[in-house]
Amino acid sequence: MKGIGIMGGTFDPIHMGHLLTAEYVRDAYGLEKVLFIPAANSPFKLEKKVESAEDRLAMTRLAVADNPHFEASDIEMRREGVSYTSDTIALLRAHFGPDVPLYFITGADAINDLPAWHHPRELLELCHFIAATRQGTALDLPKLRAFFGALCDAHIHELATPELEISSTEIRARIRQGRSIRYMVPESVETYIRKEGLYRCVME
Ligand SMILES: Nc1ncnc2c1ncn2[C@@H]1O[C@H](COP(=O)(O)OP(=O)(O)OP(=O)(O)O)[C@@H](O)[C@H]1O
Numbered sequence: 001m002k003g004i005g006i007m008g009g010t011f012d013p014i015h016m017g018h019l020l021t022a023e024y025v026r027d028a029y030g031l032e033k034v035l036f037i038p039a040a041n042s043p044f045k046l047e048k049k050v051e052s053a054e055d056r057l058a059m060t061r062l063a064v065a066d067n068p069h070f071e072a073s074d075i076e077m078r079r080e081g082v083s084y085t086s087d088t089i090a091l092l093r094a095h096f097g098p099d100v101p102l103y104f105i106t107g108a109d110a111i112n113d114l115p116a117w118h119h120p121r122e123l124l125e126l127c128h129f130i131a132a133t134r135q136g137t138a139l140d141l142p143k144l145r146a147f148f149g150a151l152c153d154a155h156i157h158e159l160a161t162p163e164l165e166i167s168s169t170e171i172r173a174r175i176r177q178g179r180s181i182r183y184m185v186p187e188s189v190e191t192y193i194r195k196e197g198l199y200r201c202v203m204e
C-alpha cells in the first residue's frame with residue numbers, strides 16, 4: 001500500500017528547501033502524495049510573529065500547484081488553538097484508515113526534539129517520521145531510543161537528502177534588505193509576496 005507524506009511547517013514563506021525535501025522523500029518512499037500542512041499556531045513558535053494563516057496557506061497552495069503529487073491542506077487552519085501534530089495525525093489516520101502508512105517529514109534537527117512534542121508516543125504509534133538530514137545535523141539515536149524504545153527504530157527513519165541551505169528566516173531578511181529571493185521560492189510565491197507586500201517590515 002502506498003503511503004502518504006505529510007510536510008508540516010510554519011511556511012513563512014514556503015521555500016525550495018521544503019519542496020525539494022518533500023519531492024525527494026516522495027520519490028524515495030514511493031509515496032502517493034505529500035500533504036503540505038501550514039501550522040496555524042506551531043507549538044514551539046507561539047511567541048513568534050508570523051504572517052497570517054491565510055497568506056501562508058495561499059503561498060503553500062501556489063507552491064504546490066504544479067506538482068500532481070503535492071497537495072496543500074488547511075486541516076490545521078480550520079482548528080482553533082495550538083496546532084499539535086498528534087491531533088493532525090489522529091485526524092488523518094481516521095480519514096485514511098488504519099492501513100495507509102503515514103510519513104511525517106521533518107528536518108533531523110527538529111526530530112531530535114520529538115520527545116518534547118505533545119503526546120509524542122501516541123503520535124509515533126500513529127505514523128512514521130522521516131528525518132531529512134541537513135548539514136551539521138544527525139539523529140540523536142541514544143536520546144530517541146531511550147525515550148521511545150523499540151518504536152524508535154521501527155518508526156523513525158533517516159534519509160540523506162540534497163541540502164539547500166536556505167531558510168524562511170533568511171528569505172524574510174533578504175526581502176527586508178531589498179535583496180533577491182529568486183530561485184529560493186517558486187516564482188508564483190515571489191509574485192504573491194511582492195503583490196501583498198509581505199515581510200517588508202521587521203516582525204521578528
Ligand atoms: N532548507 C531546508 N531543507 C530541508 N528541510 C527544511 C529546510 N528548511 C526547513 N526545513 C524543514 O521544514 C519543516 C518546516 O520548516 P519551517 O516552515 O519552520 O521553515 P524554516 O525555513 O526552518 O523556517 P524559519 O527560518 O522561519 O524557522 C521543518 O521540519 C524544517 O526542519
Ligand SMILES: O=C(O)c1ccc[n+]([C@@H]2O[C@H](COP(=O)([O-])O)[C@@H](O)[C@H]2O)c1
Pocket residue numbers: 007008009010011037039042043044045083084085086110116117118
Ligand atoms: O506537536 C507538537 O508538539 C509539535 C512541536 C513542534 C513542531 N511541531 C510541528 O513540526 C512542524 C515544523 O514546525 P516549525 O515550527 O519548525 O515550522 C510543524 O508541522 C509543527 O506543527 C509539532
